[in-house]
Amino acid sequence: MLRKSLEEAYRCQRTTGGNDAQAVCAVESYVTLMTTGKTMDFPSQTKNDPVRLKLSNIPYSVTSETVSSMINLSDLRLDDARALLEHDPASSLPDPEESPVAYLQSVIDNLCELSLKDPLTGLANRRHFRNVLSREIDVVARSGESALLLMLDIDHFKKVNDTHGHLAGDHVLQAVARCLASCVRPMDTVARYGGEEFAAILPNCPASYGKIVAERIREAVGNLSISVTPLVSIQVTVSIGGAYAPEWIRSTTALWTDRADIELYRAKAEGRNRVCIDRPPVLSVSAEEKSLLFGHLSMGDPAWITSVPNDASGVTAGGAMNRVN
Amino acid sequence: MSDVLNPPQDNVATTAVPLKPLGKVLAVTSGKGGVGKTFVSANLAAALAKRGHRVLVLDADLGLANLDVVLNLYPKITLHDVFTGKAKLEEAIVRAPGGFSVLLAGSGMVEYSRLTPEVRDDFLRIISGLMPHYDIVLLDTGAGISDVVLFAVSLASEVLVVATPEPTSLTDAYATIKVLVGQQKRQNIRMVINQTARLGDGRAITTQLQQVLDRFVTTEPGRPIRLIHMGDIPSDPSVRQAIMRRQLLIQSTPGCPAALAISQLAVKLEDTVIKQTA
Numbered sequence: 001m002l003r004k005s006l007e008e009a010y011r012c013q014r015t016t017g018g019n020d021a022q023a024v025c026a027v028e029s030y031v032t033l034m035t036t037g038k039t040m041d042f043p044s045q046t047k048n049d050p051v052r053l054k055l056s057n058i059p060y061s062v063t064s065e066t067v068s069s070m071i072n073l074s075d076l077r078l079d080d081a082r083a084l085l086e087h088d089p090a091s092s093l094p095d096p097e098e099s100p101v102a103y104l105q106s107v108i109d110n111l112c113e114l115s116l117k118d119p120l121t122g123l124a125n126r127r128h129f130r131n132v133l134s135r136e137i138d139v140v141a142r143s144g145e146s147a148l149l150l151m152l153d154i155d156h157f158k159k160v161n162d163t164h165g166h167l168a169g170d171h172v173l174q175a176v177a178r179c180l181a182s183c184v185r186p187m188d189t190v191a192r193y194g195g196e197e198f199a200a201i202l203p204n205c206p207a208s209y210g211k212i213v214a215e216r217i218r219e220a221v222g223n224l225s226i227s228v229t230p231l232v233s234i235q236v237t238v239s240i241g242g243a244y245a246p247e248w249i250r251s252t253t254a255l256w257t258d259r260a261d262i263e264l265y266r267a268k269a270e271g272r273n274r275v276c277i278d279r280p281p282v283l284s285v286s287a288e289e290k291s292l293l294f295g296h297l298s299m300g301d302p303a304w305i306t307s308v309p310n311d312a313s314g315v316t317a318g319g320a321m322n323r324v325n
Numbered sequence: 326m327s328d329v330l331n332p333p334q335d336n337v338a339t340t341a342v343p344l345k346p347l348g349k350v351l352a353v354t355s356g357k358g359g360v361g362k363t364f365v366s367a368n369l370a371a372a373l374a375k376r377g378h379r380v381l382v383l384d385a386d387l388g389l390a391n392l393d394v395v396l397n398l399y400p401k402i403t404l405h406d407v408f409t410g411k412a413k414l415e416e417a418i419v420r421a422p423g424g425f426s427v428l429l430a431g432s433g434m435v436e437y438s439r440l441t442p443e444v445r446d447d448f449l450r451i452i453s454g455l456m457p458h459y460d461i462v463l464l465d466t467g468a469g470i471s472d473v474v475l476f477a478v479s480l481a482s483e484v485l486v487v488a489t490p491e492p493t494s495l496t497d498a499y500a501t502i503k504v505l506v507g508q509q510k511r512q513n514i515r516m517v518i519n520q521t522a523r524l525g526d527g528r529a530i531t532t533q534l535q536q537v538l539d540r541f542v543t544t545e546p547g548r549p550i551r552l553i554h555m556g557d558i559p560s561d562p563s564v565r566q567a568i569m570r571r572q573l574l575i576q577s578t579p580g581c582p583a584a585l586a587i588s589q590l591a592v593k594l595e596d597t598v599i600k601q602t603a
Contacts, residue, residue, distance in 0.1 A: 285500050292537045293499055294492040 071100040078107060085110050090122075118192040120170060121177035129191035132201055133253045139203065140245040148205040148277075150214055150242045151260040152180070154221075155272040157196035160234065168228035169196075172236055175226040183217045199257075207244065214240045214275040222273065237273035239264060244278060350452065350462045351598060352385070352481035356497030358468030360489045361519040363395050364568065365558070365587070366465040371423025371575040372591035378460040378599060380425035381418070383452070385477035386467030387430050396421050397571040403431025408447060414454065423573045426459070445476060452480055461599050469497075470504050478505060483598050485515045485555065490522070490530055499534055503542055506550050513551050517590060519558045527557030555593055558586045 073096050085091040091110035096103040116128035124132070133149070140147050154160075154176060161169040173196065180190045180198055193199040202213065218240055227233045241264025245256055259278050267276040285293075353366045370380045384392045384404070393399060400419045406412035421427045428451075456462060466477045478484055484505060488498035498516075505511045516534070518527030531554040538550050561583035567574040574584045 285496050285503075286541075289499070289537055289541050290492075290496060292540070293495050293533065 071104065073100050073103065076104075081107050081111055084114065088114055118177075121174055121192050123177050123181065123198070124189055124191035126191065126193060129189065129193065129199055129201070130253060132189045132191075133256065136201055136203055137245060137251055137253065137256065140251075145204050146207055147245045148202040148210045148213075148242055149245070149256055149260045150200040150202065150217070150240055151193065151257070151264040152198040152200065152217070152238045152240050153264055153268070154196040155237045155239055155268075157236070160228075160236065164228045164232065164234065168232075168234075171228050172226050172234070175224055176221055176236065176238070179220050179224055180217060183220050184213070199260075210242055210244065210277050211275060214242055214277060218273065218275055239267040239272045240275045241265065241267050242275070242277035349456060349460065349599065350464060350481040351483045351485055351594070352464040352466055352478040353485045353487060354466040354474060354478055354501060355468060355487045355494070356470065356499075356501035357488075357494045360487050360494050361558070361564075362468070362487050363391050363465055364564070364574075365485075365487050365517060365519065366463050367392065367395050367421070367423070368573055368575050368584070368587045369591055369594070370421070370425040370463055371573045372588045373461065373595065373599075374424040375575065375588075376591060376595060378595070379458065380461055380463065381428060381455060381459045382421070382425060382463045382465055383428045383455075384430040385464040385473075387473055392427065392465055393429050395568070395571065396427060396573075398427065398429065400429060403429045404451075405431035407451070408444075414451060418455075423575060428455070448476075449480065461594075470501055475504065475508065479509055483513075483515060484511060485517060487517050487519055488530070489520045490518065490526060495530065495534070499537065502534070502538065502550070502552070506538075506542055506544060510545075510548070511550075512544075512548055513553055515553045515555045517555045517558065520560045521557040522560055524557070524559075528554050553597075556586055556590045558583050558590070 082093075085093060085107065088110070090113070091106075093106050093110070094102050116124060118125040136147050139145060154172065157169065157172070160172055173192075177190070177192065177198070180200065184190060184200060184202065187203060189201040191199045191201075200217075202210075205213065218238055221236065221238045223235075225233045225235060241260050241262065243256060243259035243263055245251055263276040263278050267274050270276065353362055353369075355362045366382055370382045373380045382392065398419060398421060400417070402412045402416045404417055407414050407417050418426050418428050452462065464477050464481055466474045468474075486498050486501060488494045502514055505514060516527075516531045518530050521527045531552050535550075535552045538552070542550060544550060559582045561581055563578040563581040564574055564583050567577045570577065574581070575587060578584055579588075
């Protein structure tokens with residue numbers, strides 16, 4: 001993130017001569033953070049305008065090297081972060097000897113990645129889910145696109161744990177998670193909501209497709225054969241509840257998830273292994289429809305000015321005609 | 326969340342049931358309140374009764390309709406007593422001044438305004454039991470597009486949407502039609518425009534609604550939406566008088582323009598609905 005702001009600041013300087021204050025601020029905060037409290041000055045060539053020169057004259061690579069030379073990794077308390085990342089198979093860190101900046105950046109990136117993922121399944125975790133959901137509400141409120149939220153729950157999961165043990169339960173969760181991730185588009189977000197409950201956010205999903213997608217997921221999970229021990233394979237089913245965000249309306253994450261949850265309860269109550277989707281909000285009448293419905297009323301078409309009696313409207317129309325003439 | 330053994334009752338019942346509509350049942354609905362739904366239901370019933378038909382009007386708003394107020398009827402026994410098993414169905418049906426029968430819900434029915442499967446079944450049983458005794462049953466539904474309204478409409482073979490020329494009423498009527506088309510796959514919807522200022526306004530409004538529907542609502546191929554204009558009811562000071570006196574317009578001033586329009590509506594309904602399904 002910091003690297004990005006630095007790059008942006010630099011590009012801003014190069015192309016437009018842009019917002020100096022912002023750029024400087026970005027670079028300074030970057031450097032400050034990199035060197036733990038020590039602000040670093042770039043060498044300036046003129047005394048009159050040191051700020052502008054120090055940014056525009058120094059290419060990014062140089063800045064980066066300068067920062068690198070200033071960073072002493074041993075000053076930073078990175079042990080906890082390093083320990084965390086070393087246990088995560090997905091993270092790989094560059095050699096700290098070669099470039100301390102690259103190393104630090106990689107630590108930050110990997111930590112960010114880690115903070116958004118569910119450790120068991122590798123799906124988005126609840127934090128990430130909430131962020132994506134609230135961003136989607138913003139999109140829906142401004143664009144009116146139709147977005148679907150699905151809540152999924154593995155049926156009788158407790159039985160799996162009780163019969164085959166918790167390790168088997170974990171295998172099931174992982175297999176279902178992989179299956180869910182493979183059933184949706186790259187733009188969709190699949191998250192582990194908690195326990196054996198998952199959630200999927202599907203932006204730009206037309207009302208007529210929601211059920212199809214959910215049914216496809218349900219069938220795909222039902223067709224999985226999950227080996228919980230070398231000799232035993234089991235099958236599980238999911239119940240799915242879905243709700244569309246109210247188009248053009250800024251809802252809340254709580255209301256939206258509640259509606260999807262209600263549908264999930266319904267799917268469970270109706271016998272599990274099924275999909276229930278909240279009816280799409282067809283009640284809404286768009287501005288375009290409204291303008292066509294009674295645009296003629298507000299435009300003052302004489303035939304629609306209903307409160308004026310016949311003779312009076314004749315006079316008014318005549319008067320208007322006279323004025324025009 | 327793993328074991329959902331006792332789901333809340335209201336969640337079970339929030340779907341629109343694709344029930345097979347019953348014959349000879351006309352749902353009067355509107356979307357917006359205060360457009361004259363109950364006024365139209367009551368006077369239309371009286372006009373049909375005058376023409377010799379056996380008519381029943383049912384408060385399908387489960388106690389929130391104003392049918393009792395419009396008709397000035399306060400029976401001791403209502404649908405609520407039937408539901409709670411305190412009375413028989415026959416006892417709850419009363420004779421309205423216009424020569425038709427009325428089944429009022431009673432204020433206690435508000436308890437049942439949450440559509441549980443039991444309420445649905447009871448309601449369905451009551452209507453199907455009553456149907457053979459009448460030439461037509463009118464369902465006076467509530468305003469809005471609630472589950473109860475949609476359920477009541479789903480029981481009817483025909484829908485009559487009441488609207489006024491006001492933008493708010495048109496919008497709500499349009500939204501209602503969209504839902505009826507989308508959820509209940511209805512093709513034919515009958516329209517009556519209340520409080521029109523001049524001849525032809527109502528037909529123009531229906532045409533306008535039809536055009537917007539054609540443009541924005543996609544239906545299955547070969548199943549277009551058809552709005553059937555059933556007539557206008559002109560603005561008429563006698564209507565207000567009748568309502569304030571709590572009389573039926575058809576009885577108090579049978580010759581006034583609005584009463585004549587309702588009589589015409591009755592004739593048209595007789596030709597298109599009663600004779601067709603009889």
